[in-house]
Amino acid sequence: MPIQSSDDIVRVRQEVRKRAAEQGLGIVDQTKFVTAASEIARNTLDYGGGGSVHLEVVTDGLRKGLRLIFEDQGPGIPNIELALTDGYTTGSGLGLGLSGSRRLCNEFAIESEPGKGTKVTIARWK
């Protein structure tokens, strides 16, 4: 799904909510994951200059879950460790979004290099 406008962020939230419900996640887990998705989508738009998200259903045999891969070709994050500390912000509000989102997901991975864009992968299991 594209993330090029704030309408897209709303669409991403609704789609993630729908898929999470389909995978049988409880309402609290759904809310946590959709909120994390919203935070990262917003980062992708505001900080990464727009990008896209790929949704996939995942399974490890018996558990079912949902994985999202956000990608952008923006400026990248120079210091990922720093960006992941609570309360860190570059003024564009990058702070809370990342560290908070990590707590809301079962899996959280971020790849980014200055000038090479950013890729954030998050997942939530039932």
Add this chain to the structure above:
Amino acid sequence: MDRIPILKMGRALLITIQVDMHDQMAIALEEDLTAKIAQTGAKGVLIDISSLEVVDSFIGRMLDNIAAVSRVLDAETVVVGMRPAVAITLVELGLTLQGVKTALNVERGFELISRRLQDTGAEDGGAGE
């Protein structure tokens, strides 16, 4: 573009957020609200979020902003109806909404505001309502 309606109830303004808001709506709401507070001299702002299934840091900032601006204009903001799932998520996210008062529903929120109005009325020596 849809704008969120603002209702006047006595000395308070009531906003019910029922849709998944996108950024422009949020910004428009802040502007409309600020104007309306000044225009009506409202002393309280009630924001009903009982229909909101997701509150992310953007919406959280919006609520903080509205509370801050209202305070400057001598109005108190109360956010009501937060869903348990949303509350749990906000706590996990680390969003404390420090500057915002909360209540379980519109009725309680109104009571909160009325109490404050009574208090300030007494301070004015009966000059207020």
Add this chain to the structure above:
Amino acid sequence: MATADIGQSIASRRGEILQEWGGHLRDAGTLNSGRIKQSELDTQTREFLDLVIKTFSGPATDVESHQRTLRQNIGEISRSRAIQGFTPTETATFIFSLKQPLFDALNRDYAKDPAALARALWAVTELLDGLGLYSMEVFQKSREEVIIRQQKEIAELSTPVVKLWDGILALPLIGTLDSERTQVVMENLLQSIVEHAADYAIIDITGVPTVDTLVAQHLLKTVAAARLMGADCIISGIRPQIAQTMVHLGVELNVVSKATLADALAAALRATGRTVQAMRTPSATANGLLAPKA
């Protein structure tokens, strides 16, 4: 010697193999508990054996997909065994008791060619052992699922939220709290706060012997969430040992806490503008309320 020969060898003695296999399973007591019927067992053995035959007889390109189907098949059988309460051994016996009949069949066909017999036996052993291990993994996971589900049910049953008065709820927690149970309980509490429009929720932990950092964190998160919703929490019944542990662990309880549930109730009543008063003529009223009608 192609695996197709193995497949043919098994296929040609299909009936005998099924009978022998069924006999072994019966001797092992699979049907004793009555949890599975003869007809169901027959279907399972038939389907499984046919899939094994397909795996050996089909073209090399199909082997992977056949093996996947085999795994799926045995996975489903193991899962249902686990849920029905069979032991791991009973479940594994399903596969392993097939070895003897298969070996017998191959023995008869390859008797004159020991080298080929060895290869054939190995091929079959490899396949069945792999499936046996997989079936154990699935069994294990399924058992865990059952346990988790039961834990959830226990959590919901044993910690009801009680209404003490208008706008005042109590949650008496009893027993040890693990992370999973605490989360379920807390979600219930928040939901009850909404349903009863409660101003105060008293979380009483008199019946909780130990509170570790994780549980303390959950408690604090719940208090924070309740505040965000517009209600307040009071924690009561903290035993001295727990208080000490928490201080040593560095857990800061930034919530009102009272020694007993009674104290907490009194505090909540006061906070909601109510007091409890003695009545003027207690004896007359007491008779009316408590004595049986003449």
